[in-house]
Amino acid sequence: MNRGQRKRRNKKDQEHCKYIKMVKHRMTADKLCKITLRHIAKWIRYCDNPGVIFDIGACVGMYSLYFAHFASSSIYSFEPVPGNFQLLMKNLTMNKKLQKKITAHNFGFWSSRCSKEMGIPQNRKDTDNIGLYTIGGHKKTTSASFEVLDEWCEDNQIYPDFIKIDAEGAEYEILRKGFRAIRSARYILCEHHLEYTEQDTLYTLLLDNGFEVKMTNRNNYFWEKK
16 A cells, blocks of 8 residues: 555544544543544454444444444444443434444343443443453442343344454453354454453464454454455
8 A cells, every 4th residue: 555545544534533422531532532443444444344243342332433434334332331331322322323323232241141240440430341350350349231142143133244342351251152143253353351361262262263363453353254
């Protein structure tokens, strides 16, 4: 790609970012937002206009809103933390045109259908996370509901072309009960939390299902089916 092509592509990415509106939040701080959206833009350049996109661990909806720029996309956002979900819904209502393409669900995925008490950081209300280290890991907790990925896909007859998953270390726990979803997907954007032993197993799981790493950025791995 020559300099002129890069400039035109960067301009297009900036236009997408320009029209996304969000409430004030740590994840939407101007500098962090621009960096995150720039990385998203790089990853999705590998994609051939995916149709159904799952945003697992949607947080406040930044990824979902960017994915909505795909011409034929339908986004399903899954966020179990009540506080994050409220902000997600506010962000969707601030982006009416993009909101039409996004269906948000206030539950997460796990290896079994259940409810769990999740730990919330005491001094940072804007960083509520679901993950191996947060379930019951803090004094303050909130209850959250979880479904099984493949069961939800089968019940609703919805299968993804693209899976984005960031579950703070619980990625393998989710995807090990998501074989049909994995087989349906052409692309997976996954955050690998290397401090957890399951990450090696997660890596093997995706390789065994025909995926290869196309790009990495810190702990983010963009996988494409061969």
